[in-house]
Structure formats: structure tokens, C-alpha cells
Amino acid sequence: MNNSVVLAAQNITAGYGGHPAINDITVELREDEVLCLIGHNGAGKSTLLKCLFGLLASESGSVMIDGQDTTRESAREISDRGVAMVPEGRGVFPSLSVRDIFSLGMHASGVPKKEQSDRVEWVLDILPAITEFMNRPAGTLSGGQQQMVSIGRALLNRPRILLMDEPSIGLAPKLFQDLLAPIRALQQREKLSILLVEQNVREALKISDRAVVMKSGAMIWEGQPAELEDNERLMELY
Known part of the structure; x- marks a missing residue:
């Protein structure tokens, strides 16, 4: 190491x-x-x-x-x-779909538009379960699903x-x-x-x-x- x-x-x-x-x-x-x-x-x-x-x-x-x-x-x-951070308590917007949360996160951190779909695909490869609820409002998800979304959002920046x-x-x-x-x-x-x-x-x-x-x-x-x-x-x- x-x-x-x-x-x-x-x-x-x-x-x-x-x-x-x-x-x-x-x-x-x-x-x-x-x-x-x-x-x-x-x-x-x-x-x-x-x-x-x-x-x-x-x-x-x-x-x-x-x-x-x-x-x-x-x-x-x-x-x-x-650097990326997964905050305590998840911090997902309950009324937004997971897809919108991801889009908002990438926009806020300045991910170029042409790279955004590749970033989402990369995150879904790591956490494939998110694929099943990409279009659902975050407020309807279980605690575990919300935590996955929170981690996925942090990973969209490809942090080191x-x-x-x-x-x-x-x-x-x-x-x-x-x-x-x-x-x-x-x-x-x-x-x-x-x-x-x-x-x-x-x-x-x-x-x-x-x-x-x-x-x-x-x-x-x-x-x-x-x-x-x-x-x-x-x-x-x-």
C-alpha cells in the first residue's frame, strides 16, 4: 500500500x-x-x-x-x-426522482453535460439496485435505498x-x-x-x-x- x-x-x-x-x-x-x-x-x-x-x-x-x-x-x-462526502442522514430531496437528484448533483458540482450520462451509468454499475427506482421520488424509497442514492450522488463526481x-x-x-x-x-x-x-x-x-x-x-x-x-x-x- x-x-x-x-x-x-x-x-x-x-x-x-x-x-x-x-x-x-x-x-x-x-x-x-x-x-x-x-x-x-x-x-x-x-x-x-x-x-x-x-x-x-x-x-x-x-x-x-x-x-x-x-x-x-x-x-x-x-x-x-x-473529495466527496456522504452526509449523515442521507439528505435526499423527498419530492425529486432519483434521476433528478443525480442531475442536480452533477449540475451543482460542474460535471460537463456531455459526461453526465456516462457518470450515471458508471454509478449504476457499482450500485445496480438503483436502476430499479431511478424514476421514483426519493421520499417513497426505503432507508437503505435512500442511502444508496446518497452514496451514488457522491460517487457521480468520480472522487478519489x-x-x-x-x-x-x-x-x-x-x-x-x-x-x-x-x-x-x-x-x-x-x-x-x-x-x-x-x-x-x-x-x-x-x-x-x-x-x-x-x-x-x-x-x-x-x-x-x-x-x-x-x-x-x-x-x-x-
Whole structure:
């Protein structure tokens, strides 16, 4: 595995209304790896992702992409660097069809019109189940189907760095496995870098190359997923 760092938070402190949610966080995502970020609710995981993707300004510290400082860049600028984010809670427009959601997403991120149908075909190859409900309003879809749409929309940008915030929320374990398998296959084929924030620790660790643990806004552990197979070790960290 190539160890070059593609995305890094360096001593990031950030929060809301003057109250820090994360303190002095440093973490690195490397080329061609799945890094699993775990921690209890309120540990600051989503806040960190928002800083990395330009959705939240940090109070101190820096964000680096390919060694370049992107701390003050907008989400659109960071998207243009090849980063995509699957937000917590899916964020699909219930009244729009999946096809329209995809079109809107590509328009918003500046995908040239002549490339759009190829992009959609590429996503449908990765997540073929979406084909069955392309013309349905997103509000009529199940939670698992909506999550697929949210991931598909992020993939339309052909990102090389993918941030995923709690993709298992509201999904049965089997559905989550069915969702993760094609994403891991894509990652290995395309050498993607994925930062996966997840509560379903067991399933997430199965597809991860490294893991980091956050607690109360601080990074408290980093290591190999196999080291967390012991329940006692996991409970200590939580």
C-alpha cells in the first residue's frame, strides 16, 4: 500500500457558538486505504468531517489535501480537488426522482453535460439496485435505498477521496453489509481513499485498513482493526 497522505487534519479545534466540539485533532488519510473513525455519540466525528470538507470553519489548526493547505476553502473548492462526502442522514430531496437528484448533483458540482450520462451509468454499475427506482421520488424509497442514492450522488463526481458519515444509520445489518461490499470493491479497484465514520463498529472494521477512535472531542487511539476484535479492548476505548 502506498503510504502517501492525501488528506490530513493538523491540530484542528472547532465547534459551534464558541464551544469546541473537537480539540487539537490530528489525523491522516492515506492513499488507497479505508480509515475507520469510531467513537460514541457526541465524540466530534461529524464535526471533524465538516471541517475536512469545508462545511465548518475551524478555530485553529489546518486541513491539508495532497500537502496543500485547504483550511479556508469552500466545500465546492474541496469537491473540485476530488473529495466527496456522504452526509449523515442521507439528505435526499423527498419530492425529486432519483434521476433528478443525480442531475442536480452533477449540475451543482460542474460535471460537463456531455459526461453526465456516462457518470450515471458508471454509478449504476457499482450500485445496480438503483436502476430499479431511478424514476421514483426519493421520499417513497426505503432507508437503505435512500442511502444508496446518497452514496451514488457522491460517487457521480468520480472522487478519489470519499468521506462517509454514519452510512449505517437506520439500516438493518444485512443491508449495511450489502452496501459496504460494492464500496470496498470500488475502493480497491480505483485505489480510492475512504474515511468512514461509523457506529456499526463490527461491520465497518471488516472493510477497514486502519482505525482511529475519538472520545469527547479528542483522538485517543490509532491502530489496526484486528486490535479491536477483543470486546474488552473496544469497551475500554468507549
